[in-house]
C-alpha cells in the first residue's frame with residue numbers, strides 16, 4: 001500500500017503520481033482508479049470531473065447530548081419547521097446521543113447549543129435534553145457530479161454525491177455504490193483484465209438510485225421548511241401516508257435506504 005496524496009492524474013491511461021507521506025513521489029498505473037476520497041475529492045479535482053453544486057442549505061450543528069430517558073437503541077428524525085433534527089444513539093451510554101440539527105445559517109452563529117429551542121423543536125419524547133460535548137458546525141451544500149467517470153477514473157461515495165444529511169442517506173448511498181462496484185470488480189477478476197467499459201457500466205447502473213436519493217433528500221427538508229408556504233398540502237400528504245399503508249411502507253423503506261432491487265451483496269450473495 002502507498003500512503004500519500006495524488007498530485008497529478010492522466011485519466012485516459014490510469015497513470016497517477018502520488019506524493020508519499022514519507023519518501024519520494026511515485027507513479028502508479030492502474031486499470032481502474034476509484035476516487036472514494038470524500039466530498040472534497042482530490043481525485044475528482046485532478047481528473048477534471050465537474051461538480052454541480054446545489055447551493056447552501058443551512059448549517060448542521062453536531063454535538064453529543066444526553067437525555068433523561070434512555071435511547072434503547074432507537075434513532076429519531078424529527079422534521080421540525082426549524083430544520084430536521086436527528087438523534088442517533090451512541091454505543092456504551094444508554095442516555096447519550098449524537099445530535100445532527102440542520103438550521104438556517106443565520107441562527108447558528110452563537111457558540112454552544114440553544115438547548116431551550118432544541119427541546120421545544122424536538123419535544124419530550126426522549127425526556128430532558130442536555131448538551132454533553134462541544135458543538136461542531138458543517139455547511140450543508142449538496143452537490144453531485146453529472147457523470148462520475150472519465151477514462152479509467154471512477155468516483156463513488158461523497159466524491160460523486162454529497163447529500164443533505166436529512167434521513168441519513170449519505171453513507172447508505174455510498175455503501176450501495178461500493179456493493180455494486182465490488183460485484184463488478186469481482187466479476188471482472190474472473191476475466192483477464194478489468195474492461196475499459198466498467199466505469200461507464202457502473203455509472204449507468206447507479207444513475208437511478210443517485211437521482212432518486214438526491215431528490216428524496218432535497219425534497220424532504222423543503223416540505224417541512226416554515227418558509228415554504230405549503231402547510232395545507234403537507235397535512236394532506238402526511239394524512240395520505242397514514243391512510244395508505246403501502247405508501248407508508250414505501251416511504252419507510254426509502255428512508256431506511258432499502259431499494260426495490262438490492263444488489264447481490266445486499267441480498268447476502270457472496271462476491272464472484
Ligand SMILES: Cc1cc2nc3c(=O)[nH]c(=O)nc-3n(C[C@H](O)[C@H](O)[C@H](O)COP(=O)(O)OP(=O)(O)OC[C@H]3O[C@@H](n4cnc5c(N)ncnc54)[C@H](O)[C@@H]3O)c2cc1C
Pocket residue numbers: 004005006036037038039042060062086100138156157158159165167168169170171172173174
Ligand atoms: C453533519 C452530517 C451528518 C451526517 N449524518 C449522516 C447519517 O446519519 N447517516 C448517513 O448515512 N450519512 C450521514 N452523513 C453523510 C456521511 O457522513 C457521508 O455520506 C459519508 O461519510 C461519505 O463517505 P465517504 O467514504 O464517501 O467519504 P468520507 O467519509 O469523507 O471519507 C473519505 C475518506 O477518504 C480519506 N482520504 C482522502 N484523501 C485520501 C488519500 N489521499 N489517502 C487516503 N485517504 C484519503 C479522508 O481522510 C476520509 O477519511 C452526514 C454528513 C454530515 C456532514
